[in-house]
Amino acid sequence: MAVTGSPELLIVMSAHATGDEVDDVVARLEEAGAHAHVTPGREATVIGAIGERELLAALPLEGFPGVDQVLPILKPYKLVSRELRPDPTVIEARGRRIGDHYFGLIAGPCTVEHRTQTLETARAVAASGASMLRGGAFKPRTSPYTFQGLGEEALTILAEAREETGLPLVTELMDPRHVEAVVDTADVIQIGARNMSNFSLLAEVGRARKPVLLKRGLSATLEELLMAAEYVVKEGNSRVILCERGIKTFETAMRFTLDIGAVPVLKQETHLPVIVDPSHAAGRRDLVLPLARAAVAAGADGIIVEVHPAPEEALCDGPQQIPAAEFEDFASEIRALCSLMGRVIG
Numbered sequence: 591m592a593v594t595g596s597p598e599l600l601i602v603m604s605a606h607a608t609g610d611e612v613d614d615v616v617a618r619l620e621e622a623g624a625h626a627h628v629t630p631g632r633e634a635t636v637i638g639a640i641g642e643r644e645l646l647a648a649l650p651l652e653g654f655p656g657v658d659q660v661l662p663i664l665k666p667y668k669l670v671s672r673e674l675r676p677d678p679t680v681i682e683a684r685g686r687r688i689g690d691h692y693f694g695l696i697a698g699p700c701t702v703e704h705r706t707q708t709l710e711t712a713r714a715v716a717a718s719g720a721s722m723l724r725g726g727a728f729k730p731r732t733s734p735y736t737f738q739g740l741g742e743e744a745l746t747i748l749a750e751a752r753e754e755t756g757l758p759l760v761t762e763l764m765d766p767r768h769v770e771a772v773v774d775t776a777d778v779i780q781i782g783a784r785n786m787s788n789f790s791l792l793a794e795v796g797r798a799r800k801p802v803l804l805k806r807g808l809s810a811t812l813e814e815l816l817m818a819a820e821y822v823v824k825e826g827n828s829r830v831i832l833c834e835r836g837i838k839t840f841e842t843a844m845r846f847t848l849d850i851g852a853v854p855v856l857k858q859e860t861h862l863p864v865i866v867d868p869s870h871a872a873g874r875r876d877l878v879l880p881l882a883r884a885a886v887a888a889g890a891d892g893i894i895v896e897v898h899p900a901p902e903e904a905l906c907d908g909p910q911q912i913p914a915a916e917f918e919d920f921a922s923e924i925r926a927l928c929s930l931m932g933r934v935i936g
């Protein structure tokens with residue numbers, strides 16, 4: 591049966607509700623033409639009821655055995671909200687984890703430029719304990735006259751780097767025509783800041799069976815970011831990682847302004863993991879470590895950092911990339927701070 595409408599109600603089962611009582615509520619919702627999104631929690635099972643508001647209102651849900659409370663979902667984002675799922679979501683790719691007490695340390699070049707540059711970086715970040723490898727194959731460049739990425743050739747190089755280091759790959763998908771190639775190779779599909787509001791691309795990755803790293807648009811509000819994530823999750827893919835990467839403000843000392851407050855706000859609003867990209871926010875390498883420290887201290891679930899064997903020769907974002915030789919010290923600082931925050935690199 592096609593279900594229309596959005597999740598409107600939260601049915602909180604009592605801590606002692608039985609499996610049969612949960613199944614009964616689900617069955618009654620389905621009889622009423624609604625769909626039930628069941629989330630078992632640490633304390634109690636929560637059921638999100640998705641359907642027409644009027645039909646749901648007519649059901650005497652409060653009186654059902656095992657039901658503790660029936661609450662309206664007031665926020666415009668539903669499936670990604672903490673209201674629906676109070677426990678944090680942990681996202682896994684090739685055995686590496688992000689979320690709850692697992693901290694994701696994602697590192698690698700801005701762009702795959704050639705095989706040696708990528709393999710050298712991958713080896714350095716793997717040796718220093720990174721949990722995932724980043725690297726752009728298709729690049730969203732401000733100028734059409736600059737290097738646009740190696741495309742499919744880069745995907746082959748990234749796959750070789752994964753083969754050698756075992757690190758899962760994070761790479762950006764920009765164009766619906768590349769869905770197959772990127773989704774096949776990537777372990778985590780990145781949606782860049784400039785595509786955060788590309789709703790058809792969001793729906794595409796919502797149908798993919800890989801986690802999505804969704805970056806905040808350059809001028810997007812947190813509500814807009816959460817609604818973008820809702821587009822992905824609504825299609826069936828609930829594995830979304832949100833990324834604060836700096837926003838446009840009047841300040842010019844940095845490339846963007848890292849909105850550190852976004853981290854605790856998002857963590858309150860959503861069960862999805864929230865990471866920070868200090869590299870693109872700063873635009874300069876001397877600020878990457880301080881901003882990364884701030885991210886860990888603010889409760890971020892990870893960081894994504896650009897690293898290059900010779901940043902002065904980089905074809906893209908040279909000024910903000912950390913030299914591969916310095917990544918070990920960077921990673922040890924982050925690891926130490928993580929343990930203070932009760933986190934381990936996942």
Ligand code: PEP
Pocket residue numbers: 700726730762781782783784805835867870
């Ligand atoms: C990137 O991470 O490669 C990138 C281009 O970042 P953003 O989309 O945040 O600008």
Ligand code: MN
Pocket residue numbers: 700701870896906907
């Ligand atoms: Mn970059």
